[in-house]
Amino acid sequence: xxxxxxxxxxxxxxxxxxxxxxxxxxxxxxxxxxxxxxxxxxxxxxxxxxxxxxxxxxxxxxxxxxxxxxxxxxxxxxxxxxxxxxxxxxxxxxxxxxxxxx
Numbered sequence: 001x002x003x004x005x006x007x008x009x010x011x012x013x014x015x016x017x018x019x020x021x022x023x024x025x026x027x028x029x030x031x032x033x034x035x036x037x038x039x040x041x042x043x044x045x046x047x048x049x050x051x052x053x054x055x056x057x058x059x060x061x062x063x064x065x066x067x068x069x070x071x072x073x074x075x076x077x078x079x080x081x082x083x084x085x086x087x088x089x090x091x092x093x094x095x096x097x098x099x100x101x102x
Contacts, residue, residue: 022074023081027054033073034065 031047031054038045041062047054056063076094080087086095096102 021078023078024074025077027052028073028077033069034063035067035070037065038063 030049030052043058045056
């Protein structure tokens with residue numbers, strides 16, 4: 001199997017509508033945010049998949065969990081990969097807007 005994900009080239013199908021495809025990083029596909037609330041409002045979760053170990057650490061509250069944080073992770077990766085104007089590659093900042101709808 002050939003891994004061509006390291007190249008910076010991205011070709012979207014022209015016959016498909018915009019945003020018909022989503023992108024997620026390899027690491028996020030293997031170990032993602034929890035779907036259920038962590039026990040005892042844990043501030044740290046360690047996810048393992050083979051040799052890959054990812055540690056999620058929360059600031060003040062418990063870690064985000066559920067379908068919406070997981071979908072946000074997918075959306076953020078898609079915006080970055082498709083060079084959406086909300087992502088500034090020079091500063092690596094993803095501008096989210098002031099409201100959830102925005």
